[in-house]
Amino acid sequence: MIIRLVIGLGNPGLEYEKTRHNAGFWLVDSLANTFTQKMNWSIHFNAMLTRIGIDGQKIWLVEPQTFMNFSGQSVSSIAKFYKIKVEEILVVHDELDLPAGSVKLKEGGSSNGHNGLKSVTDSLGSNNYWRLRLGIGHPRMLNIQQKVVDFVLQNPSKDEKFLIEKSIKNCLRTIHFLCQGKFEEAIKHLYNTR
DSSP: OOOOEEEEOOOOSTTTTTSGGGHHHHHHHHHHHHHOSSOOOEEETTEEEEEEEETTEEEEEEEESSOGGGHHHHHHHHHHHTTOOGGGEEEEEEETTSOTTOEEEEESOOOTTOHHHHHHHHHHTOOOSEEEEEEOOOTTTTTOOOOHHHHHTSOOOHHHHHHHHHHHHHHHHHHHHHHTTOHHHHHHHHHHTO
8 A cells, every 4th residue: 555645735825825724735835846847736626736756656746725624525536536545645734733843644533623634534434544744833832822723824933934844844755655655664754853
């Protein structure tokens, strides 16, 4: 089993581009920039799609354009059309429960209140896909008196952005392992780069 579909979760539009909630888009953009010389995005299934090659494997990169709460519509349509199994899907998303710069990889589990994940799980009819959780911190961790919904839709501070971008660079090697079906190595790599 290998990862064949990498989904970045976020919200479309310039006003959301640099917000914490778009960390999944940031990683997918970084993958596309690293593994393609020419950006060749197309719009299908209410999503931006491009295909890259990693270690001899062809991988679809996807950024749903339906807004976070409806991301699953695009994911399930793409997986069905390209005959991609749930276990071959990696969803990359922002994670409030991890400090900025932290990353965790896991298969399955609950949505933990993340509406994008809830939509993906509902649309796929399964939660057995892989998740790459990019820490963005929580207002409580930062002693900020702010609602979570407002926090995720704001730009991170300069220091937070640096940490998130550094974690995304570390994740690129992790993606290599996932595209080779080396899931244990991917988890060890993330653990060793903390």
